[in-house]
Amino acid sequence: MQKEPSKAGPRVIELENIAYSYGGGDLLSDVSLSLSPGSFHFLTGPSGAGKTTFLKLCYGELIPTEGQARLYGRDLAQMTRDDIAMLRRRIGVVHQDCRFLDHLSLAENIALPLTVSGRSPAAESQNLADLMGWCGLTHRADALPPELSGGERQRAALARALIMSPDIILADEPTGNVDWEMSQRLLALLTELNRMGKAVMIATHDLALIRMAKTRVQARVLRIANRRLQLAGADL
Numbered sequence: 001m002q003k004e005p006s007k008a009g010p011r012v013i014e015l016e017n018i019a020y021s022y023g024g025g026d027l028l029s030d031v032s033l034s035l036s037p038g039s040f041h042f043l044t045g046p047s048g049a050g051k052t053t054f055l056k057l058c059y060g061e062l063i064p065t066e067g068q069a070r071l072y073g074r075d076l077a078q079m080t081r082d083d084i085a086m087l088r089r090r091i092g093v094v095h096q097d098c099r100f101l102d103h104l105s106l107a108e109n110i111a112l113p114l115t116v117s118g119r120s121p122a123a124e125s126q127n128l129a130d131l132m133g134w135c136g137l138t139h140r141a142d143a144l145p146p147e148l149s150g151g152e153r154q155r156a157a158l159a160r161a162l163i164m165s166p167d168i169i170l171a172d173e174p175t176g177n178v179d180w181e182m183s184q185r186l187l188a189l190l191t192e193l194n195r196m197g198k199a200v201m202i203a204t205h206d207l208a209l210i211r212m213a214k215t216r217v218q219a220r221v222l223r224i225a226n227r228r229l230q231l232a233g234a235d236l
């Protein structure tokens with residue numbers, strides 16, 4: 001897989017000839033990729049190909065078994081878990097399963113990364129309110145996660161990923177459980193973030209979503225197949 005050619009500037013995530021194995025044979029092998037600010041990528045591939053694993057390697061949840069992964073120029077294998085956690089605050093992750101705490105309100109869930117990193121949600125209440133408004137969630141601020149619709153959950157997961165103002169958004173199947181209209185709404189939010197200069201990577205099976213996105217934003221489509229990361233064909 002070639003490195004991204006034309007974007008100048010700092011590489012926020014760099015994977016160099018990495019492999020990853022959960023213990024058996026390699027799930028991913030000889031994978032290289034650089035992500036720059038302002039880039040937009042889709043990640044596709046069959047179920048079980050390793051898309052979630054790849055995203056975890058990008059944000060330092062997993063360390064490659066071979067090769068080097070760098071965040072902001074720093075080799076993850078040489079860093080402590082605490083240092084990785086600090087750097088990871090600059091990456092917003094939208095998890096496939098959303099992972100909310102059901103006893104906290106939606107607003108409290110979205111603010112949780114602030115609390116965890118020692119910042120005061122009260123001091124950033126305007127930021128929180130703006131973000132919830134932008135994601136169309138103001139009216140659901142006090143709702144508990146089990147009370148939310150699928151689309152509200154996905155937008156809340158995106159809002160939580162954005163509360164720390166990350167440079168990069170890695171979204172794992174962010175439109176997995178929503179209808180086409182909501183998929184388009186989520187895509188509009190993600191493309192707007194990209195226009196603000198953030199790097200976006202979306203793992204998805206939804207080829208219609210990719211085709212729609214390509215009419216709005218210059219996106220590269222990557223595919224994991226047979227353990228390798230490849231550029232997908234232009235027919236997508």
Ligand SMILES: Nc1ncnc2c1ncn2[C@@H]1O[C@H](COP(=O)(O)OP(=O)(O)OP(=O)(O)O)[C@@H](O)[C@H]1O
Nearest residue numbers: 022027045046047048049050051052053054096205
């Ligand atoms: N913690 C783990 N321990 C062992 N094997 C794992 C672990 N996590 C994932 N795997 C295996 O690695 C493979 C790739 O999983 P991964 O979730 O990365 O694929 P995926 O492409 O995201 O799949 P999907 O599209 O179904 O979400 C699967 O066979 C999965 O069972």
